[in-house]
Amino acid sequence: MIEDNINSNLNLCSMGRKDGYTFIVDDDRCYGCGACIALCPVNVLTLNMKLAVVDEKNCTHCRLCIPSCPVFALDIKPEI
Numbered sequence: 001m002i003e004d005n006i007n008s009n010l011n012l013c014s015m016g017r018k019d020g021y022t023f024i025v026d027d028d029r030c031y032g033c034g035a036c037i038a039l040c041p042v043n044v045l046t047l048n049m050k051l052a053v054v055d056e057k058n059c060t061h062c063r064l065c066i067p068s069c070p071v072f073a074l075d076i077k078p079e080i
Contacts, residue, residue, distance in 0.1 A: 033070065034047055061076050
C-alpha cells in the first residue's frame with residue numbers, strides 16, 4: 001500500500017518538469033527548517049549551512065515542497 005502511494009507520487013512528479021524553468025531557493029528567506037525536504041518525493045533537497053539546496057537537474061518540478069515552506073522561500077521560475 002505505501003509502496004503504491006510512493007510510485008503514484010513519483011509518476012505524478014515525472015510529468016511536472018518543463019524546460020526553461022528552474023527551481024529557486026530565496027536564501028534571504030530560507031532559514032533551514034527542512035519542511036521542504038520532508039515532502040520531496042525524489043529526494044533532491046538537502047540542507048547546507050541552514051539553507052535548502054536543490055539538485056536542480058534531478059528536480060521534477062512537482063511543486064510538492066513549495067507550499068510547505070513557512071517563509072515562502074521556494075519557487076519555480078522561468079530561466080532568464
